[in-house]
Amino acid sequence: MPSDLNQKIYVAGHRGMVGSAIVRNLQAKGYTNTVTRTHAQMDLTDQAAVKAFFEQEKPDQVYLAAAKVGGIYANNTFPAEFIYDNLMVQNNVIHQAFLNGVKKLLFLGSSCIYPRQAPQPMSEDALLTGKLEPTNEPYAIAKIAGIKMCESYNRQYGQSHGVDYRSVMPTNLYGPGDNYHPENSHVIPALIRRFHEAKVSNAPEVVIWGTGTPKREFLYVDDMAAASIFVMQLDKTAYDAQTEPMQSHINVGFGSDVTIAELAASVAKATGYEGKISFDTSKPDGAPRKWMDSGRLNHLGWGPKVQLQQGLKVAYEEFLQEGVRS
Template structure:
């Protein structure tokens, strides 16, 4: 990519998409195209075709997706598979038809089998059953990876895929009904603090292990890979560092300053027992994360709830 290359960031209002836009701007890229969902409905094949025919972007970051936590994934199963398959299919196909030089597709580590060996290596894809609660979303994302590979094989398209670990950061979703675990916990502890509550209830036993990456680091990795990676398959993006949900809860409690108790509701689902990415491939490509978890959570908490930049 050159600094004046025409770059389309699909999903620029989301956490990852907005971080990618910020990273591109910080590196001097000036010709960035964005569209809100009201301006361009990515589910509408005709509208997407019209957009690509008119704008003819040279590079595409496909960060648009319907996303959510355990509750949302398990409740709106049809919506998650339908909308995500349509979004990625429309953007990938029209990128091919309009001659896009390179596309980066963002997936999720939920594509891996529920009981895959740890840490998760790229070659573990499709080697076992998926986690039931987010299976429709995972299948959609697997389809996106395979679609990029198929267009590379049949048409020679330079379409690449990346699989980020659990993300958090500015523009995250803090809705308790459909957010991911980290922002949900931040909101729970903040509200408990301002309401002088005695307890904060955390779903599950607290034993599952998770890995978290700040969206700023994720965006930096995406731009880096857009510049340096040109192969089929996909690349894990993560830290290679994990933490239990229990320890995460106590870390957030400390950062927020909540002085009550934490209660683990063991009647609620845990989700996948462990989900740590193997980042050997990414490291060998020359990239490493820079934001440590405590620093990252402190920053997003201050920005979201204390209005401190």
């Protein structure tokens, strides 16, 4: 644990699910000088605004959790915005961090950086070994560029300026701050809403798309935040020993996955729905499996604490307070 809990830490994207969890975890660890800006206060795609912020605030560390995100529909409909906005945010924040003397920066990526046919579990070495999933390729390309930007600054300025920029690649996340919108939410918040509404309406059955056999990995967002802080605080020698030369990224996963059928049963239990769960096998399944190899991070001493059923319970409680209104 660093001795200076007063160091100034800028969390970009603090209103998002991951960014808000990072702020919560930093505060829980006793950090007292967290700096944030809303989108209305600073547009991260605006180079001049980001430059002015860094010159004024001079943070000691940066967590770059800000990103334009969305589901398949959004990625397919607005590919130009997804690649432009994310590239601009990354370029502005990482470069201004360097220009203003920030030695430690953590960039948050996504498991979609890996090829669609990557061997399971997906290891860090799979990056750039095959074709990406076409539906979110612009977003993935932007995230890959962010990883390579961190690596490039380390390579050029690590020795001379002490730059140490790292990247974490999370698996599917859920928990407080999630998006429960009925049309563009991810699988867990979508299932929470569906099972809740079925319970309220006494629906006898909830039908899930596909066969229920594909497997997915899920990580509670506060575990992700704890992992981010853990990676940021790691001794450089220990971190470098678990990554490739000049490589900045490391996977963060739960370590095991569940079938969609198992997930649906767990969400039904968390929401108290007692009706029938069936599967429409005429609908597509998607990829049979998406599972991250988190062995390197586990070897460094980090592991998740929140089990799926426990996390789903907390997520549903938050949905009852917030999501049901959206």
